[in-house]
Amino acid sequence: MKAVLIDGKKIAAEIKAEIKAEVEKLRAKGIIPGLATILVGDDPASHIYVRNKVKDCEETGIFSEKIVLPGNTSAGELLDIVESLNKRNDIHGILVQLPLPRHLDEFEIISAIAPEKDVDGFHPVNQGLMLIGRDAIYPCTPAGVVEMLKRYGIRMEGRHAVVIGRSNIVGKPAAVLLLKENATVTICHSKTENLSEITKTADILVVAVGRARMVTADMVKEGAVVVDVGINRVGDKIVGDVDFEAVAQVAGYITPVPGGVGLVTRAMLLKNTIKACKRQTVG
Numbered sequence: 001m002k003a004v005l006i007d008g009k010k011i012a013a014e015i016k017a018e019i020k021a022e023v024e025k026l027r028a029k030g031i032i033p034g035l036a037t038i039l040v041g042d043d044p045a046s047h048i049y050v051r052n053k054v055k056d057c058e059e060t061g062i063f064s065e066k067i068v069l070p071g072n073t074s075a076g077e078l079l080d081i082v083e084s085l086n087k088r089n090d091i092h093g094i095l096v097q098l099p100l101p102r103h104l105d106e107f108e109i110i111s112a113i114a115p116e117k118d119v120d121g122f123h124p125v126n127q128g129l130m131l132i133g134r135d136a137i138y139p140c141t142p143a144g145v146v147e148m149l150k151r152y153g154i155r156m157e158g159r160h161a162v163v164i165g166r167s168n169i170v171g172k173p174a175a176v177l178l179l180k181e182n183a184t185v186t187i188c189h190s191k192t193e194n195l196s197e198i199t200k201t202a203d204i205l206v207v208a209v210g211r212a213r214m215v216t217a218d219m220v221k222e223g224a225v226v227v228d229v230g231i232n233r234v235g236d237k238i239v240g241d242v243d244f245e246a247v248a249q250v251a252g253y254i255t256p257v258p259g260g261v262g263l264v265t266r267a268m269l270l271k272n273t274i275k276a277c278k279r280q281t282v283g
């Protein structure tokens, strides 16, 4: 392998150690950061994600409350729960696990979370603040991507960053956060023509598509930084959106799947929870 491996496990462990120290300082002041997670329905992947989030809280000293609701929960019932969490002083972060069952409007539910408690950074107020470059709570996955690049000393300023994918959760905010770091940003998506012509000009390539191994070695410039956000199940294996083995022979840096962005995303949720807690308490 030619590329340097960007080790998500190591970065996540560093961030979690920093969080633990922050939590201890807050606890010394009588403040216990609290995160509420809401899970509606029985999507198995969502259950695993939420279980991991609760475990991360336990490991770092953050109080967590997990609320599991049946798949037929009405919008009114869910909104009432969000509203009661908005009012609680022991809860500083609220996370509604997505996707929600089809009868629920995700935008309506997310918009009901108090913006200062929106630790996912999905509330339109946080999205808007991010877009205009103001301090806000930024979505965990794209914030994690930037954090990984920074912790490996990878320069973003002036370089061409290409993001494949335009979801509201990853692609679009990743582009905005890379722009904030003064990268020159191109967003590609399913309708993009001549995709590989564009990706071959990327100094930094962020892939968030959800298609197993869709980025092949011929699409990557020699020495590029390749960040793979994909998590795809192929048989009994989890693989990314990047053909890791082949691309690692061309790239300068690469993130693995598993062991890459996913772990850092989890750590960024804890970071957002501490940030939200501090803003609501010590200011």
Ligand code: GUN
Pocket: 095, 096, 097, 098, 099, 120, 140, 141, 169
């Ligand atoms: N589903 C997939 N990714 C996410 C995420 O980052 N936050 C929430 N709430 N749901 C998700």
